[in-house]
Amino acid sequence: MVVAVGVRIVDAAGFRERLSRDFIASVFLPEEAGYADSRARRHESFAARFAAKEAVIDALGDRGIGLNRVEVFRNDDSGEVGVRLYGEAAERAALMGVDRVSLSMSHAGGAALALVVLTGSGTRPVPQPGEKG
Amino acid sequence: MDEMKKAVLQYVIDEYVDEDEEMEVDAATPLISSGLVDSFSMVSLKVFLEKKYGVKLPDDEATPEAFDTVDSICDLVRKHQG
Numbered sequence: 090m091v092v093a094v095g096v097r098i099v100d101a102a103g104f105r106e107r108l109s110r111d112f113i114a115s116v117f118l119p120e121e122a123g124y125a126d127s128r129a130r131r132h133e134s135f136a137a138r139f140a141a142k143e144a145v146i147d148a149l150g151d152r153g154i155g156l157n158r159v160e161v162f163r164n165d166d167s168g169e170v171g172v173r174l175y176g177e178a179a180e181r182a183a184l185m186g187v188d189r190v191s192l193s194m195s196h197a198g199g200a201a202l203a204l205v206v207l208t209g210s211g212t213r214p215v216p217q218p219g220e221k222g
Numbered sequence: 223m224d225e226m227k228k229a230v231l232q233y234v235i236d237e238y239v240d241e242d243e244e245m246e247v248d249a250a251t252p253l254i255s256s257g258l259v260d261s262f263s264m265v266s267l268k269v270f271l272e273k274k275y276g277v278k279l280p281d282d283e284a285t286p287e288a289f290d291t292v293d294s295i296c297d298l299v300r301k302h303q304g
Contacts, residue, residue: 099262107262111269143261155281156265177282 092187092211094204095148101136102199108135116142116156124163136201137194144203145172145190149181161192170194172205186211223249226275226299231292233270238263249292264289271295277302 108131113122116139125134142159146152158178163170172190174182182190188209195202223231227249235247238259245258253259259267268284271277277299288298 097261100260103262107266109266109269111273112266115269116265139262152285153282158281 090208090211091206092185092209093148093150093207095144095146095207096202096204097140097143097147098200098202099136099140099143100199101133101196101201104136104139104201105132108132118157118160121161133196133201137196137203140201140203141170141172141192141194141205144205145174145178145192145207148190148205148207149178149185151177151181154178154181161194182207182209185209224296226296227292229274230271230295230299233267234259234292237266249296251292252290253292254286254290259289267295271299275299275303 113135117125117135121138122135125131125138128134138161139156141161142156145159146154146156154177158174158176160173160175161170162173170192172192174190185207186209187207189207191206191208193204231247231249234253238253239245239247247253247258251258254264264284264286267289268279272279279298279302283298283301288294
């Protein structure tokens with residue numbers, strides 16, 4: 090069943106001017122940064138991944154979760170994108186009964202969009218932010 | 223106004239307020255809830271604060287609420303200064 094959804098839209102054009110190495114190190118895991126850096130339009134790739142992280146955190150319902158607790162990866166064979174959760178993000182997802190995070194990203198017209206759907210048994214009551222359940 | 227508040231306020235004005243925008247920003251002006259500072263900018267601001275003041279701001283405390291005013295930002299930074 091669908092447990093939660095999240096969506097974010099980000100100004101990708103703004104990312105072109107504002108990305109710094111410190112920002113990248115703070116938000117993106119090494120593999121994420123390496124992939125985005127390899128793209129011809131790296132700012133769009135970073136923007137889409139930033140939107141994805143925010144969408145996941147929105148869906149988890151706890152703004153205190155760090156962006157670097159959510160990893161966006163691309164399957165080299167299939168080209169599909171996926172999400173891995175770490176630390177507090179993984180804990181909260183488990184509390185919510187989430188088994189899978191589905192992600193779709195797109196960018197056009199200077200904007201990057203990410204949509205996430207969290208599915209699972211959802212058998213536990215959704216805890217309030219900060220609650221351990 | 224103390225030096226930290228002045229520095230943080232100046233950073234906010236320089237980075238997030240358009241030059242042609244007639245908007246007064248002070249230490250109590252809502253930044254996140256007003257839409258002046260978006261999520262990307264909040265992360266950039268966190269990176270700036272951590273570098274400038276040599277602190278590590280925990281993710282669970284670096285929330286939109288804690289970053290909503292210069293006053294609350296400075297309170298958070300001071301809390302984590304040695």
